Amino acid sequence: MHLCIDMQRLFAEKTEWQVPWLPKVLPAVFEIASRHTADTVFTRFAPPTTPEATSGAWRNFYERWPQMTGEAIDPGLLDLVEPLARLVPPARLIDKPANSAFSRPGLAAALRRRGITTLVVTGGETDVCVLATVMQAIDLGFRVVLPTDALCSTSDGAHDTVVDLFGARFSSQVEATTTGELLRRW
Template structure:
């Protein structure tokens, strides 16, 4: 399917969707993403310049494993200490440098990997004329992947600043970027944060 013939336009219909940049993944927890802090400056720059056009998601686990649905119950059975009854509530907060941008940036809590697992997000974006999403955050191969694939199915154009994405697994991070470039070139543009900032004014 290849690459698009030119970069996607970044106009009034563009929003920045930042996935799960929370203390839960930034600090020393079982789910820490060590190089989150490496990509944080690029995300801070995009969000700081475009706070009103930014939506931050937060991954919010169930209170107990028993509250989860289907295979999620098995998942949280393996991670009982990561449910809300055991987690320190502040760990669900955004990292401080991004939390200070809310408002005017918006905050969206989600119960699963994809941002679109939060009912009504796609419709709300459509009402505002949004057709392009700049997606940053983590993890590239879990929540970002789920969000990107859902957004593709919903018809959104996706721009991925690759230096603003992070994962705990370098191999699958790299594989996903290769996949987007080679198989989803008409729907996904893999670029850099500096080029995004240059084009999105």
């Protein structure tokens, strides 16, 4: 299953959370998703309406970023970027309230019901939502394949560190590769 993390206008356009190299990895992400559309799940990071709609550290987070809450942003910013948006359906789209794709209740169980044991993870940000998703996927027993040319971050250093971490500490559970090599083997 291809799990594409948060390739949304919210992160592609000029917002407080813009990921400048999202457009650079978009062709690789699209290549994977377009070849395996029925086996692709896109996630969307869905901010709460207000900081008060959350609790704990998330409330603190949104008190720091009130301009990025549901009541303050253009709802269209939550949409997937083009051309990914055109792949839904048959690709599926799920909203998530936190960093990990598995913060969406029922995702792991739905993948298991389909017999999925390996996840190809793409999208952004490598050092935030992708990291959270991969770590939780490992804990849930999934094997993870990361085409590193289909991942993006606002920080080159953090991206490189996380990719290196997966190779050095999680090589039994995470395989770093390229989009070309992934597509040859899938």
